Amino acid sequence: MYKEVLDQLLKYDKISIFRHQRPDGDCMFSALALESFIKDNFPDKTVKIAGEDIYDLVSRNDKLSDRYIKESLAFIVDTSNETRIDDQRAMKARFKIKMDHHPLLENYGDINIIEPKTSACCELIAKILFSKDFKGYEISRKTCEYLYCGIISDTINFRTTNVTTDTFSIASKLVKVGDLQISELVEFVMDKSLDSFQKAAKIVSKLKLRGSFGYIFLKLSDLEKIGVSQIEAKNNIDEIGKIKELNIWSVAIETKDKLIDCSVRSKKGFIVNQLCARYGGGGHANAAAVKNLSKKDFKRFYEELDNMANQN
Ligand SMILES: [Mn+2]
Incomplete structure (x- = not known):
């Protein structure tokens, strides 16, 4: 099922990533993890992240041109409906892949990967990258860190009711594959100034x-x-x-x-x-x-x- 995502990814040189309005940690880290995975494995592809840069831990806005978006494959992460996308030009992309863990509201993508049982969009992305369809591709330490940060951000460090055994399996795999320093990441995401x-x-x-x-x-x-x-x-x-x-x-x-x-x-x-x-x-x-x-x-x-x- 995730093979379609890989097939599309292989076809495009230009990738754009879109988020929801007022992006939270899960949304930001989903975008950064996808970017990091694509850059590690397909260094010839261009990846740009759209939208407001207001999340305080990590912020990004690559100021995409209309033309770039039109020619690109767009990933839209953590966003249940079209009007919530924080750059509406996402809908003009040549091909759109929605990846989300909210209850289904709209299938606005050409491919829609919607898994409301995953605790965070980062859990879903990790699940996709660890699936057999993506076997053989590198999941770097940076990618694992982003995904882990997104999971702990959305689940408040595994406190929310949507945390499952799958959440822990995936988190454990991220820690192992990325050789992650758990306490440092928790501090980074959870501590306040x-x-x-x-x-x-x-x-x-x-x-x-x-x-x-x-x-x-x-x-x-x-x-x-x-x-x-x-x-x-x-x-x-x-x-x-x-x-x-x-x-x-x-x-x-x-x-x-x-x-x-x-x-x-x-x-x-x-x-x-x-x-x-x-x-x-x-x-x-x-x-x-x-x-x-x-x-x-x-x-x-x-x-x-x-x-x-x-x-x-
Ligand atoms: Mn989320």
Whole structure:
């Protein structure tokens, strides 16, 4: 099944890699791992990464020309639907391969590799590169490092509910093949600077509780006061998840248009993506989001989350 991916890869000299809007660690590392694998094994091919360079650990934006994209084979990683791709020119590529681990929303690629049981897009890419279809190709230390970083970034170092025995098998293989220093990579991905730690403390101090539902609501003026971007603020959602008493928790952030973006997380079997989908969002069973809610819809949405978290 992955052979088709290899067949296409062999055909093209120009490769482009696309990500989702506001790329997170899994998305960034997926792009970098693919690039590293292709450069190691096909030094004559050109690889370029498109999109905003806003992820703080590693950032890239190769400023692709329209012509380059049109002639290229595009990989679109970690992105469930077309409108979420952060450079819409991806759809103009000569051939498109979607690689994703979110529940299926759209088959926008010419080939669509969608495996929602994988914990991270990096787990999926590692699975593909380790498959028999790719036998004989080099998976370098750098490639293994990127893939491992993506997995621990999306699973918060193997804490999330979508971690499986396959996740551990693949992580173990990456450590072995790449001779990886696990603790160094965990530090690189998970540790915060003093500045962002202190900002996080300010954000977390805004936590409000309704029984087993916890949330943080941030107005634009709050973001300004604390000195964080929307994406940085949202990333603190995992911090609240460590509270035992919570079943569902959320960070809601006011947008420039006075609408509200909400990220939602859950544990203990509480499934939130279907509720998010009813409000125009989506995501994984325990990690989902809704964007651009009106104040009225936001109120209703939080009431539903509250009810769900506190049922029985
Ligand atoms: Mn992901």
